[in-house]
Amino acid sequence: MSPALLLGDDDGADDAEGFSNVPSKVVMYVTMLRTAVLAGKVDDVHSLYEQTFRALSDRYFSGGSWPEWPLIVEAVDSIESEEDTFGVLYKELYYRHLYGSGSPTLSQQVHSWNNYCDLFGLFLHDGLVEVSLPPSWLWDMIDEFVYQTEAWCAFRTKLSKLAPEEVEYLRNNEDVWSVNAVLRYLHALVSKSNVCPWMLNGGLPSGSADAAAEDFDLSTRPTYRYIGYYSIVGLLRVHTLVGDYRLALMVLQPLHLVDGSVTSLYTHVTACHISLFYYMGFCQCMLRRYEDAVRILSTTLSRVGRLKQFHTRSYQYEQINKRHDQMAALLALCLALHPQHVDESLMVIVREKAGERLARMRVGEVAAYEDTFGYTSPKFISPAPPVWDAGGDMSAAALSQQSAIFLRDVRQQLQLPELRSYLKLYTTIGLDKLARFMNADESALRAHLLGLKHKAGGSRSAAADGPTVAAVTTAAASTAAVGAAVGAEAPAVADNGAPPSAADLAFYVDGNDVHVSGTIVETRYGEYFMEQVGKSAELLAAVQRRAAAALGPPASASGAPSGGAPGRLAAARAARAA
Amino acid sequence: MAEAAGPVDLEDKVMTLLQSQRYDPDILPTLEEYVEQQVATGTNDAMANLATLKLYQFYPATYKTAVVSKILIKAIMALPSTDFLCAMYLIPAATADDEPIPALVQLASMLETGRFEDFWPATGAVRQLLDGVPGFDEAVRSFMLVVIGRTYKRVERTVLARLLGLEGVDEAAEEAAVDEVIKSVGWKAGGEGMIVVPGNGENEERAKTVGEQLTFRQVAVKMLRNA
Numbered sequence: 001m002s003p004a005l006l007l008g009d010d011d012g013a014d015d016a017e018g019f020s021n022v023p024s025k026v027v028m029y030v031t032m033l034r035t036a037v038l039a040g041k042v043d044d045v046h047s048l049y050e051q052t053f054r055a056l057s058d059r060y061f062s063g064g065s066w067p068e069w070p071l072i073v074e075a076v077d078s079i080e081s082e083e084d085t086f087g088v089l090y091k092e093l094y095y096r097h098l099y100g101s102g103s104p105t106l107s108q109q110v111h112s113w114n115n116y117c118d119l120f121g122l123f124l125h126d127g128l129v130e131v132s133l134p135p136s137w138l139w140d141m142i143d144e145f146v147y148q149t150e151a152w153c154a155f156r157t158k159l160s161k162l163a164p165e166e167v168e169y170l171r172n173n174e175d176v177w178s179v180n181a182v183l184r185y186l187h188a189l190v191s192k193s194n195v196c197p198w199m200l201n202g203g204l205p206s207g208s209a210d211a212a213a214e215d216f217d218l219s220t221r222p223t224y225r226y227i228g229y230y231s232i233v234g235l236l237r238v239h240t241l242v243g244d245y246r247l248a249l250m251v252l253q254p255l256h257l258v259d260g261s262v263t264s265l266y267t268h269v270t271a272c273h274i275s276l277f278y279y280m281g282f283c284q285c286m287l288r289r290y291e292d293a294v295r296i297l298s299t300t301l302s303r304v305g306r307l308k309q310f311h312t313r314s315y316q317y318e319q320i321n322k323r324h325d326q327m328a329a330l331l332a333l334c335l336a337l338h339p340q341h342v343d344e345s346l347m348v349i350v351r352e353k354a355g356e357r358l359a360r361m362r363v364g365e366v367a368a369y370e371d372t373f374g375y376t377s378p379k380f381i382s383p384a385p386p387v388w389d390a391g392g393d394m395s396a397a398a399l400s401q402q403s404a405i406f407l408r409d410v411r412q413q414l415q416l417p418e419l420r421s422y423l424k425l426y427t428t429i430g431l432d433k434l435a436r437f438m439n440a441d442e443s444a445l446r447a448h449l450l451g452l453k454h455k456a457g458g459s460r461s462a463a464a465d466g467p468t469v470a471a472v473t474t475a476a477a478s479t480a481a482v483g484a485a486v487g488a489e490a491p492a493v494a495d496n497g498a499p500p501s502a503a504d505l506a507f508y509v510d511g512n513d514v515h516v517s518g519t520i521v522e523t524r525y526g527e528y529f530m531e532q533v534g535k536s537a538e539l540l541a542a543v544q545r546r547a548a549a550a551l552g553p554p555a556s557a558s559g560a561p562s563g564g565a566p567g568r569l570a571a572a573r574a575a576r577a578a
Numbered sequence: 579m580a581e582a583a584g585p586v587d588l589e590d591k592v593m594t595l596l597q598s599q600r601y602d603p604d605i606l607p608t609l610e611e612y613v614e615q616q617v618a619t620g621t622n623d624a625m626a627n628l629a630t631l632k633l634y635q636f637y638p639a640t641y642k643t644a645v646v647s648k649i650l651i652k653a654i655m656a657l658p659s660t661d662f663l664c665a666m667y668l669i670p671a672a673t674a675d676d677e678p679i680p681a682l683v684q685l686a687s688m689l690e691t692g693r694f695e696d697f698w699p700a701t702g703a704v705r706q707l708l709d710g711v712p713g714f715d716e717a718v719r720s721f722m723l724v725v726i727g728r729t730y731k732r733v734e735r736t737v738l739a740r741l742l743g744l745e746g747v748d749e750a751a752e753e754a755a756v757d758e759v760i761k762s763v764g765w766k767a768g769g770e771g772m773i774v775v776p777g778n779g780e781n782e783e784r785a786k787t788v789g790e791q792l793t794f795r796q797v798a799v800k801m802l803r804n805a
Contacts, residue, residue, distance in 0.1 A: 180601045180636055243667040244632055246660075247625075286667070287660050383636045384670070401671040408683075409663065412691045443695055446737070450692025453729045453780070454658060506784040510731040511772060517784045526792045 022075040034086040046134035139269040142230040152177035153381035157394040179383040193228020194219040196254040245283040290338035297331040328353035330376040336361035631668040655717035698743035728780035
């Protein structure tokens with residue numbers, strides 16, 4: 001039976017409450033999903049997971065929850081005991097749906113935590129070596145794990161809303177959902193999966209695929225490879241949530257985003273792609289690496305703008321949209337702090353999504369920075385439990401702490417835009433004259449000039465970060481290749497990469513005079529041409545394949561009838577695109 | 579146990595611990611000892627220090643103001659890196675108001691905004707603490723020299739002395755101190771009481787246009803994938 005059948009609207013007996021109150025379609029669904037999972041049929045799992053689960057949730061369980069696991073065990077013949085391996089996976093879906101449809105109770109959160117421990121325990125003790133799960137599910141697992149951690153940390157800080165016995169439980173069970181344990185699980189999954197050596201090896205396992213062999217390498221199993229890879233993104237997120245931005249960026253090193261990765265697994269799930277670059281851009285902004293952040297955000301924004309249309313019906317759509325707007329505002333924040341040239345098409349997005357914010361920040365309004373920061377930041381958490389006896393609501397503490405430090409950094413730079421704007425008017429100006437414009441004495445002006453140099457110097461990571469653009473756009477190209485047919489996609493991203501320094505103003509002081517040189521950044525075509533060369537090559541290969549299929553012997557019978565016409569069509573499209 | 583261990587041993591031990599037990603509060607005594615060692619030997623290991631702060635963040639009961647302030651002083655000495663900023667993000671607001679942290683924050687702030695002249699008088703409040711960290715003044719001065727070097731092509735000797743906190747009542751001593759500093763960074767005394775800073779790409783005329791540069795690797799990675 002095909003998964004599609006489950007979605008059919010043949011309202012017959014199946015809606016009648018079946019055995020144990022589990023609708024019979026749900027029984028059927030669980031049976032099929034379990035069979036597909038245990039048999040390693042990843043395509044079947046994918047469609048059952050991506051489409052059917054949501055459809056059934058909407059139909060039977062909107063506003064409620066899926067049947068509890070024991071009921072399923074009772075209702076589904078093929079499941080013999082509650083210890084069934086499939087149980088933890090079912091419960092993962094069960095709790096995710098529950099969290100999605102309302103605020104879970106304390107005990108539900110604890111049970112979900114225990115289930116995650118069981119689930120990751122299975123991964124870590126080789127329990128899922130022969131099981132194949134689709135990347136989207138594995139991403140959602142890690143995504144949800146981090147999300148539920150956030151939810152728990154927010155939950156326990158709202159002391160005024162908790163019952164005394166709840167506080168008592170939390171006080172005595174600080175290890176449940178502890179951020180420390182969350183980090184340790186993510187680390188353990190990364191190292192268990194062996195994904196780092198796999199990436200180092202250029203996307204090839206270094207050991208044997210035979211589970212019985214001495215040098216068995218788990219990275220030969222896509223399920224492990226993906227969970228390990230996504231756990232790295234999970235680490236990036238958790239470190240960001242607690243304010244450890246430098247470590248957050250460091251955990252990404254094995255991904256080789258900087259020098260052109262050959263293993264960009266993140267492109268396989270859009271939500272992961274966006275999450276990765278949003279958090280990366282955010283961390284760079286927090287570390288004052290504005291040029292890096294602008295580069296990452298620019299490329300990602302234009303990517304997301306085009307990807308969005310493929311997800312309009314997905315449950316991820318809202319999430320993608322929200323992140324898109326957050327990234328536009330974050331880009332505005334970076335541009336306000338570190339003015340530089342970006343592509344006009346991006347400025348259109350920024351003005352549309354955050355034009356007012358940008359205008360207010362540009363005139364140095366601290367409130368606008370604060371407001372934008374709150375809007376663009378992830379939901380910070382306090383890793384330490386609250387002081388239980390203090391009472392009150394501490395849920396905003398983590399955000400206000402990060403915000404306060406960020407704003408202090410912003411305040412240090414507030415006078416710089418004014419200084420820049422004066423400098424831009426001159427090629428040479430005396431310090432005394434400039435000081436009069438700035439309403440400052442000469443020594444304060446000297447300080448501003450030094451400050452401007454210092455702050456501008458840190459906006460990029462040290463050497464060798466130029467190729468970041470390459471990594472990001474390369475990834476973009478490969479997703480596009482996966483996602484759409486040749487010729488049918490939008491034109492390549494207009495190049496917005498940064499030259500050695502994108503700062504549009506350079507100056508130096510000679511004795512008592514400031515010398516200013518404005519710099520024009522030439523448009524860069526190299527990336528664009530490389531992308532087009534790649535596209536032409538792909539197109540040519542596709543045309544040749546089609547032609548071979550059409551002319552060749554009927555060995556590849558299925559391809560034969562669709563020979564010439566689509567090939568010509570593609571060629572025509574290509575001609576138009578060129 | 580640590581008495582017998584040399585500086586390198588401790589560094590290795592910390593490296594190992596951070597790899598295997600980064601989130602275990604039991605490693606704090608070793609990390610704290612390592613901070614002391616950095617203070618004594620004039621080294622700086624920002625990653626280990628941030629890991630220390632993170633453990634304090636996770637286990638507030640273990641928090642030690644004395645260790646934190648030493649880490650912050652080390653971070654100031656590491657300017658222009660963002661060590662100080664990174665450290666502040668990890669220090670819970672509740673403890674960030676304990677002296678001497680606000681004083682150190684103010685010092686860092688002055689350095690980051692180029693207020694070098696104000697910096698030296700402001701160190702008075704925590705002078706005793708700073709004297710406990712060998713090499714502080716020298717480290718700060720070398721940061722200042724980097725920023726000044728990127729800003730000035732020629733700078734008056736008196737201005738430089740003021741910025742570096744080398745002004746003295748004794749002119750000869752001041753001159754000697756400035757001479758020593760500029761010698762150490764390879765700057766030269768020019769005419770009219772000016773110090774000439776060699777060009778470093780920042781303190782000179784910049785090209786009017788910035789062209790495109792692609793590395794071989796950038797091109798190769800892409801072309802190979804397309805092949």
